[in-house]
Amino acid sequence: HQSHYTGRMFTPPSAGQRLHLNFNENNLGISPLAREALEGCLTQVNRYPDAPHAELVAALAEHHGVSAAQVVLGAGSSQSIHVIIEAVSRRAQDAGQPTQVVMPLPTFDAGLTASAARRLPVRGIPLLDNLEADLKGLRAACEDFAGQSIVYLCNPNNPTGTVVSSAELKAWVQSAPQTFFLIDEAYVEFVTDTRFEEADAWVREGLPNVCVVRTFSKLHGLAGLRVGYSLSTAEDAGLFAGFVPEMPVNLPGLLAARASLADTEFQRRSLEQTLQARDIVVQTLDRLGLRYVGPNGNFVFHELPASVGGNRSYRHRMSELHIVVGRDFPAYEGWNRLSLGTPDEMRHMTAQMMEVLGQVE
Ligand code: PLP
Numbered sequence: 001h002q003s004h005y006t007g008r009m010f011t012p013p014s015a016g017q018r019l020h021l022n023f024n025e026n027n028l029g030i031s032p033l034a035r036e037a038l039e040g041c042l043t044q045v046n047r048y049p050d051a052p053h054a055e056l057v058a059a060l061a062e063h064h065g066v067s068a069a070q071v072v073l074g075a076g077s078s079q080s081i082h083v084i085i086e087a088v089s090r091r092a093q094d095a096g097q098p099t100q101v102v103m104p105l106p107t108f109d110a111g112l113t114a115s116a117a118r119r120l121p122v123r124g125i126p127l128l129d130n131l132e133a134d135l136k137g138l139r140a141a142c143e144d145f146a147g148q149s150i151v152y153l154c155n156p157n158n159p160t161g162t163v164v165s166s167a168e169l170k171a172w173v174q175s176a177p178q179t180f181f182l183i184d185e186a187y188v189e190f191v192t193d194t195r196f197e198e199a200d201a202w203v204r205e206g207l208p209n210v211c212v213v214r215t216f217s218k219l220h221g222l223a224g225l226r227v228g229y230s231l232s233t234a235e236d237a238g239l240f241a242g243f244v245p246e247m248p249v250n251l252p253g254l255l256a257a258r259a260s261l262a263d264t265e266f267q268r269r270s271l272e273q274t275l276q277a278r279d280i281v282v283q284t285l286d287r288l289g290l291r292y293v294g295p296n297g298n299f300v301f302h303e304l305p306a307s308v309g310g311n312r313s314y315r316h317r318m319s320e321l322h323i324v325v326g327r328d329f330p331a332y333e334g335w336n337r338l339s340l341g342t343p344d345e346m347r348h349m350t351a352q353m354m355e356v357l358g359q360v361e
Pocket of ligand 1: 024076077157158184187217226227228
């Protein structure tokens with residue numbers, strides 16, 4: 001099929017054009033309205049983007065039902081994560097309190113790198129046997145610590161694509177006012193697990209110790225433009241804003257994000273294609289008899305047959321077919337995180353996967 005968004009026909013990957021299924025990107029492309037905004041902004045890039053910045057903030061505030069004073073943009077949600085860990089730990093330091101950062105492991109790296117940069121101790125809590133985050137273990141780690149705990153929780157988690165029960169999480173948030181919750185909802189749009197509720201509702205309700213980060217890198221496909229944001233109380237947003245440079249997102253990023261946010265048709269298609277791609281992968285894994293968890297993101301974390309010789313060897317086999325699949329997660333040597341491409345790409349990919357993983361059984 002010809003892609004509606006890139007105008008390209010699917011062609012099998014080759015040495016010169018490898019199929020990238022390793023960074024949880026959006027292979028579909030971007031909103032045509034975002035593309036138009038990008039093409040049209042070249043004559044304006046000599047100007048500072050004050051107004052476009054304020055317009056994106058206002059649009060996001062309206063989208064989430066919060067005030068503009070509760071939204072802080074970042075150069076990708078990665079920057080928001082760094083800024084929030086920096087700001088909350090400094091506030092604790094000013095109050096004479098040490099900070100620890102508590103997170104399930106494995107999870108997305110930004111929580112670790114932000115903590116390492118600040119020399120903050122990290123309490124990593126291993127996943128449960130079903131590969132879901134261990135809420136009780138996380139909670140115990142916080143209750144154990146005299147000082148400020150920051151819980152960095154990706155819901156859904158990366159690399160596993162599992163969610164934690166929102167009801168259970170919310171009850172914890174409400175019962176632990178001294179603990180700060182940084183909830184990373186990079187993959188929120190792709191969730192199908194019914195135990196999940198979007199945590200922006202908790203910011204709307206005014207829970208003071210919770211902050212949600214979101215990104216335009218996944219559903220919207222704007223990873224290269226680096227646009228993310230946080231939602232929090234206005235007071236915390238004021239604190240966070242002090243740690244972000246003025247206008248962290250450039251003009252193209254602001255305009256493309258604004259256009260994409262308004263393009264509900266693109267969002268609908270992007271989600272539909274991702275879920276189709278996910279079905280193709282899940283059906284293949286079922287056929288191969290391989291376990292997987294979630295999946296609630298634009299990727300699937302799945303088991304490898306022992307006979308393939310671990311993740312590295314599997315990656316090597318796939319790379320010979322010009323397909324780049326996910327990386328090592330040390331505690332999960334026998335698993336792989338497969339990012340989802342378009343349905344055409346995943347039909348090709350899973351056919352190869354059947355060959356590579358089927359024949360070694
Ligand atoms: N949060 C999670 C859980 C992710 O997996 C990723 C990217 O893979 C990000 C945040 C980073 O997104 P951004 O491009 O907005 O920095």
